Amino acid sequence: MRILQGIDLVKVERMERMIDRTSGKAFLDRVFTAAEQAYCGSKRMKFEHYAARLAAKEAVLKALKVRPKKNRRLSEIEVRREATGKPYIALSSKSRKEFHIPVQAQIELSVAHEREYAIATVVIVVP
Numbered sequence: 001m002r003i004l005q006g007i008d009l010v011k012v013e014r015m016e017r018m019i020d021r022t023s024g025k026a027f028l029d030r031v032f033t034a035a036e037q038a039y040c041g042s043k044r045m046k047f048e049h050y051a052a053r054l055a056a057k058e059a060v061l062k063a064l065k066v067r068p069k070k071n072r073r074l075s076e077i078e079v080r081r082e083a084t085g086k087p088y089i090a091l092s093s094k095s096r097k098e099f100h101i102p103v104q105a106q107i108e109l110s111v112a113h114e115r116e117y118a119i120a121t122v123v124i125v126v127p
């Protein structure tokens with residue numbers, strides 16, 4: 001069994017600048033799924049929620065020790081929500097293959113955000 005852990009912190013203002021500067025849609029589509037965009041876009045502090053999701057995706061890559069790649073489609077790593085609001089990670093089959101993550105692997109995500117910063121931690125248990 002392998003236990004992998006990752007953490008990431010994102011400044012909310014940086015997230016806002018990234019979305020504004022890169023003129024929105026193409027950047028959003030590369031990084032966030034339609035469902036993530038719908039969720040964050042519906043929130044009053046939408047950039048906090050976007051920043052939290054970016055932190056979660058980066059924390060997954062850290063846990064997996066994946067090197068940053070400029071053209072990586074981070075939307076292949078999706079943050080979904082249980083009915084309670086608890087977030088979880090859904091990996092596309094393409095990213096599962098790329099990262100060698102079997103379907104039996106358990107991925108635990110925890111997220112928090114407060115005005116300036118968003119933080120996410122990820123623990124992956126691979127049987």
Ligand SMILES: CC(C)(COP(=O)(O)OP(=O)(O)OC[C@H]1O[C@@H](n2cnc3c(N)ncnc32)[C@H](O)[C@@H]1OP(=O)(O)O)[C@@H](O)C(=O)NCCC(=O)NCCS
Pocket residue numbers: 048049052081084085086087111112113114
């Ligand atoms: C879930 C809870 C811990 C979120 O805490 P918060 O301080 O409001 O907000 P945080 O910035 O720390 O975390 C927000 C994130 O928590 C996550 N979250 C929401 N519900 C969750 C749950 N049931 N379990 C785990 N995580 C949850 C979400 O990812 C959310 O971010 P998102 O909306 O962008 O997806 C809080 O709302 C809660 O229910 N606390 C239980 C105790 C309580 O009732 N306290 C209030 C009286 S003192």
